Amino acid sequence: MKQFEGVISDRGSKYAVSGGSVTSRADVDAFLKNLKRAKKYAKATHNTWAVVFSDGAPLKNDDGEGGAGQIILQMLEREGLTDHVIVVTRWYGGKHLGGDRFRHVQDCVRHYLDNS
Template sequence: MRILDNIIRDRGSKYAVSGGPCATEAEAKAFVKALCRDKTFARATHNSWAVLTAGGALKHDDGEAGAGLVILRMLERAALHDHIIVVTRWFGGKHLGGDRFRHVQEAVRIYLEAR
């Protein structure tokens, strides 16, 4: 599991991105569960994720509507299969509107470049 913490800050919200090998929905859920064993991530407002597997595309927004799809599209563009990416957001009290999608994209981009 690779975690890049505190990579983006905007109006009080903070973002982190993490990822690792993952080939099934069960592995994806186990990955997020393992991530949330860290109390910091367990207290996050959103842990949105996506993964491309041999069985198809999987995503979960975790309340951040549309975030899973943004992650999934970036995985497709990068042709990265069997690797989960989780974008974590701690809400800072001010709504970000459409900027939240830009931040999700940037978090995934940072992860892919660091990989």
């Protein structure tokens, strides 16, 4: 598991990005469980994620941040990265970010892809 914390901070909201190899839904569930063993990730407002398996099957979860999983999924598809889950974590800072939150998700995924 690779983790990058403090990737973005905007109006009190903080973002982190994590990822790792997976080959099944059970692996994704185990990855998320392991990530959330850290109390701060378990208490995060959103842990949005996506994966494209080598058989082409996509999976995503917005975790309440509508549309964020789709953004991660599209970026994985463009990169051709399979059997690798990416999770973007957000701790809500009290102010709505509007459309900026989607740019932040993209920036987090780009940071992960560029530094992994």
